Amino acid sequence: MxxxxxxxxxxxxxxxxxxxxxxxxxxxxxxxxxxxxxxxLGVLTRTSKSSLLRIPTIAFVEVxxxxxxxxxxFFIFFALPQFGIRxxxxxxxxxxxxxxxxxxxxxxxxxxxxxxxxxxxxAGLALGLHKAQVFRHIVLKxxxxxxxxxxxxxxxxxxxxxxxxxSIAAYELTSVAQRIESDTFRSFEVYFSITLIYLAISGxxxxxxxxxxxxxxxYPVR
Amino acid sequence: MASIGVNELLFLLQGLxxxxxxxxxxxxxxxxxxxxVALSRVSTHAVLWRAGAAYIAVFQGTPLLMQLFVVYYGIxxxxxxxxxxxxxxxxFTLHASAFLGEIxxxxxxxxxxxxxxxxxxxxxxxxxxMKDVILPQALKISLPATIGFLVQLVKGxxxxxxxxxxxxxxxxxxxxxxxxxxxxxxxxxxxxYFALCWPLSLWGASMERRLAKSAR
Numbered sequence: 001m002x003x004x005x006x007x008x009x010x011x012x013x014x015x016x017x018x019x020x021x022x023x024x025x026x027x028x029x030x031x032x033x034x035x036x037x038x039x040x041l042g043v044l045t046r047t048s049k050s051s052l053l054r055i056p057t058i059a060f061v062e063v064x065x066x067x068x069x070x071x072x073x074f075f076i077f078f079a080l081p082q083f084g085i086r087x088x089x090x091x092x093x094x095x096x097x098x099x100x101x102x103x104x105x106x107x108x109x110x111x112x113x114x115x116x117x118x119x120x121x122x123a124g125l126a127l128g129l130h131k132a133q134v135f136r137h138i139v140l141k142x143x144x145x146x147x148x149x150x151x152x153x154x155x156x157x158x159x160x161x162x163x164x165x166x167s168i169a170a171y172e173l174t175s176v177a178q179r180i181e182s183d184t185f186r187s188f189e190v191y192f193s194i195t196l197i198y199l200a201i202s203g204x205x206x207x208x209x210x211x212x213x214x215x216x217x218x219y220p221v222r
Numbered sequence: 223m224a225s226i227g228v229n230e231l232l233f234l235l236q237g238l239x240x241x242x243x244x245x246x247x248x249x250x251x252x253x254x255x256x257x258x259v260a261l262s263r264v265s266t267h268a269v270l271w272r273a274g275a276a277y278i279a280v281f282q283g284t285p286l287l288m289q290l291f292v293v294y295y296g297i298x299x300x301x302x303x304x305x306x307x308x309x310x311x312x313x314f315t316l317h318a319s320a321f322l323g324e325i326x327x328x329x330x331x332x333x334x335x336x337x338x339x340x341x342x343x344x345x346x347x348x349x350x351x352m353k354d355v356i357l358p359q360a361l362k363i364s365l366p367a368t369i370g371f372l373v374q375l376v377k378g379x380x381x382x383x384x385x386x387x388x389x390x391x392x393x394x395x396x397x398x399x400x401x402x403x404x405x406x407x408x409x410x411x412x413x414x415y416f417a418l419c420w421p422l423s424l425w426g427a428s429m430e431r432r433l434a435k436s437a438r
Contacts (some may be wrong), residue, residue: 003299003301005299062420062423063412063416065373065423066373066377066415066416066419066420066423067377067412067415067416067419068377068378068380068381068391068415069377069380070380070381070383070384070391071380071391071394071408071411071412071415072412074394074395074398074404074408075405075408075409075412078398078404078405078408079405082405156283160283160284160285160286161285162285163285163287163288164285164287164381164384166287166384167384174285174287174288187291187295187298188292188295188296188298188299191288191291191292191295192292192296194288195284195285195288195289195291195292198283198284198285198288199280199283199284202283202284203283206283
């Protein structure tokens with residue numbers, strides 16, 4: 001007897017899935033914002049002259065980039081209560097995403113800042129620009145332009161990684177799908193359908209990022 | 223609260239064995255199919271080219287966890303009875319082939335066009351042009367990114383734990399549930415992954431620096 005595919009159960013519970021997809025996007029946006037914050041602050045400590053700031057930052061980046069997100073999220077999930085911090089799974093998931101994404105963001109942003117030639121900054125100062133003007137027009141904007149492709153593809157990776165947050169039962173697309181699966185036993189249909197939802201989310205993000213890049217970086221380079 | 227003794231550590235090492243095996247199978251199988259994906263992406267045949275692009279877009283645009291789920295339950299639907307590890311290994315192979323295919327496409331396209339033209343002028347046919355002229359140079363350029371992906375793959379095998387496959391992370395969850403020492407266990411698990419991945423990362427980074435220097 002062959003198995004008959006039945007996507008009816010998915011269709012019935014589509015509203016539930018779409019709501020969960022919004023939560024996935026929410027997790028991703030929160031994770032991206034905090035990761036960028038950690039990235040900017042981390043570049044300051046990573047390039048600091050004080051080894052007391054620099055070495056812990058390097059260690060943080062290396063440890064996070066060379067261990068799986070699943071282990072990180074479990075560690076944070078069990079570590080926080082030991083320090084008396086009790087957070088719900090969603091808040092824990094956001095912290096884990098921010099820490100993970102932050103480590104990658106530090107390296108990406110550092111690459112961008114280092115790509116600005118010293119001569120450019122000196123030329124700006126020689127032309128009589130203020131330090132703030134030099135930072136804004138000569139360091140920040142070109143650096144942002146240089147890192148934009150790798151930073152945004154890292155953001156998309158982070159969005160896809162939110163699915164792992166199901167392991168601590170955070171409310172997002174995959175955990176809701178797992179619940180529907182255990183109600184209906186239609187494993188393949190459920191996971192195939194939410195794979196398409198993830199594909200749509202990452203596709204939309206890619207389109208959005210490329211539209212923003214056209215808007216911001218359409219000025220000529222030379 | 224139970225302590226973490228020799229038995230628990232041995233159990234973790236059993237899990238580590240599967241983590242390494244999954245990563246190795248995924249990398250080898252992914253390398254083989256990935257070469258096909260890369261060649262389809264640089265071919266002039268429109269259908270092949272589009273199929274390769276779609277394949278990469280799907281695998282890079284969906285979570286690895288979903289790929290595991292879909293392949294795992296999809297194989298079950300086909301009516302073939304395979305071990306869990308085979309289903310998981312197939313999923314990692316497909317995943318790796320898309321990412322390696324995209325990395326190597328970049329490598330192939332960064333080899334100057336004159337090389338292909340010279341090969342053609344010398345009368346080399348497609349296979350020998352690729353095998354003897356283009357691919358050796360392309361692989362050298364893409365080696366740092368390839369190693370970088372291997373690190374991603376080793377870390378990615380941890381998601382097999384969510385499907386219920388007992389590799390290092392799942393072994394860690396089991397030991398953690400038995401001993402009630404989650405922090406200690408996950409610190410050990412993290413340290414093992416780090417010991418596996420960090421040398422690879424350093425190797426990749428040093429190779430990237432060397433390549434950057436020789437390019438100048």
